[in-house]
Amino acid sequence: MNSQANTNTAPSITNGVNVTALFETIDAVSNNPTIADFQFRASNKWMGGDNNRTTINGFHGACDEHVHIKGPFVMDNAEPPVLLGQGAAANPVEYVLHALAGCLTTTMVYHAAARGIEVEAVSSQLQGDLDMRGFLGLDEDVRKGFSKVRVHMQVTSDADEETLMSLTQFSPVYDIVSKSLPVEITIEKSGRN
Amino acid sequence: MNSQANTNTAPSITNGVNVTALFETIDAVSNNPTIADFQFRASNKWMGGDNNRTTINGFHGACDEHVHIKGPFVMDNAEPPVLLGQGAAANPVEYVLHALAGCLTTTMVYHAAARGIEVEAVSSQLQGDLDMRGFLGLDEDVRKGFSKVRVHMQVTSDADEETLMSLTQFSPVYDIVSKSLPVEITIEKSGRN
Numbered sequence: 001m002n003s004q005a006n007t008n009t010a011p012s013i014t015n016g017v018n019v020t021a022l023f024e025t026i027d028a029v030s031n032n033p034t035i036a037d038f039q040f041r042a043s044n045k046w047m048g049g050d051n052n053r054t055t056i057n058g059f060h061g062a063c064d065e066h067v068h069i070k071g072p073f074v075m076d077n078a079e080p081p082v083l084l085g086q087g088a089a090a091n092p093v094e095y096v097l098h099a100l101a102g103c104l105t106t107t108m109v110y111h112a113a114a115r116g117i118e119v120e121a122v123s124s125q126l127q128g129d130l131d132m133r134g135f136l137g138l139d140e141d142v143r144k145g146f147s148k149v150r151v152h153m154q155v156t157s158d159a160d161e162e163t164l165m166s167l168t169q170f171s172p173v174y175d176i177v178s179k180s181l182p183v184e185i186t187i188e189k190s191g192r193n
Numbered sequence: 194m195n196s197q198a199n200t201n202t203a204p205s206i207t208n209g210v211n212v213t214a215l216f217e218t219i220d221a222v223s224n225n226p227t228i229a230d231f232q233f234r235a236s237n238k239w240m241g242g243d244n245n246r247t248t249i250n251g252f253h254g255a256c257d258e259h260v261h262i263k264g265p266f267v268m269d270n271a272e273p274p275v276l277l278g279q280g281a282a283a284n285p286v287e288y289v290l291h292a293l294a295g296c297l298t299t300t301m302v303y304h305a306a307a308r309g310i311e312v313e314a315v316s317s318q319l320q321g322d323l324d325m326r327g328f329l330g331l332d333e334d335v336r337k338g339f340s341k342v343r344v345h346m347q348v349t350s351d352a353d354e355e356t357l358m359s360l361t362q363f364s365p366v367y368d369i370v371s372k373s374l375p376v377e378i379t380i381e382k383s384g385r386n
Contacts (some may be wrong), residue, residue: 016242036325044294046315049209073283077295094297098247102238103285122239132229145221145315145368175338
């Protein structure tokens with residue numbers, strides 16, 4: 001990753017992140033916290049059986065509505081045959097691992113950039129243990145989701161492991177998965193045709 | 194969705210789910226709980242800046258190793274320009290909404306099938322509120338992830354809303370997002386070349 005001098009014409013780039021813009025963002029949010037209010041959105045449609053499809057068009061943030069310039073992003077959920085599906089796509093809990101891996105990585109890279117720490121490579125392997133008796137309703141004492149998630153990261157950087165670990169703690173998806181969160185579900189029912 | 198008589202030759206299908214196989218699974222797990230021990234896995238590689246890529250090859254479950262027959266599933270995380278990225282893909286918290294939408298839908302459809310409830314259509318819209326001051330480290334009292342997630346589902350079925358809501362409560366991703374979960378992170382560091 002290249003570091004460039006911060007001048008009026010060339011932004012400072014570390015780890016592929018525009019650090020000049022990052023500090024401008026931090027300054028802007030410090031002056032006006034409403035800039036930091038984001039709302040992410042998704043819509044989903046059941047395609048039959050194990051298959052459903054999400055469309056992500058845009059989001060609200062920085063006091064404005066945004067449409068994804070390379071979107072809409074469309075992604076499918078499915079289940080493998082052993083879970084009675086057709087296996088056409090990853091399943092929802094696998095997408096959680098994807099989200100967690102990506103968020104820890106991006107968070108580490110961005111926060112490293114802000115501290116002037118250069119990162120050369122990051123890779124990770126994740127495991128999520130899940131006892132299907134919870135989902136199947138066979139034992140109320142067994143939780144429905146993962147009982148535990150393990151993330152093992154390999155990072156090439158001059159920073160030490162303790163510093164790198166401290167950077168991951170700012171990860172939104174790590175926060176979402178590791179700490180309880182209010183999820184409000186409403187259902188609007190129609191009779192069948 | 195078709196219902197068929199459960200005979201020796203034709204499995205019973207409701208909502209596109211093989212209910213015969215579902216009850217066989219429940220019986221098998223009741224007799225041998227180790228069948229229910231699953232481990233889902235993902236590996237991820239940083240591609241530079243805001244972009245990283247997950248590969249999902251297979252998983253462990255039902256006392257066996259499984260390779261995704263239509264995999265490996267490859268998916269990217271990225272960030273939009275307002276979050277200093279190139280916007281090439283959905284971001285990690287948007288993938289969490291995708292996972293949650295899909296899991297609530299699949300769970301409702303599977304559990305409805307097990308109870309003989311026919312479902313004709315399911316769609317949902319999700320919103321996740323996120324205050325970026327948490328990620329940016331500007332306020333320790335602001336959480337890094339979503340402060341709240343709202344899910345609004347439209348379901349076409351003869352079942353009432355209370356029954357449909359009760360079916361969603363078996364969702365693994367709903368459990369993962371709404372309840373705290375141990376996430377163990379380890380970092381293996383190499384010096385830069």
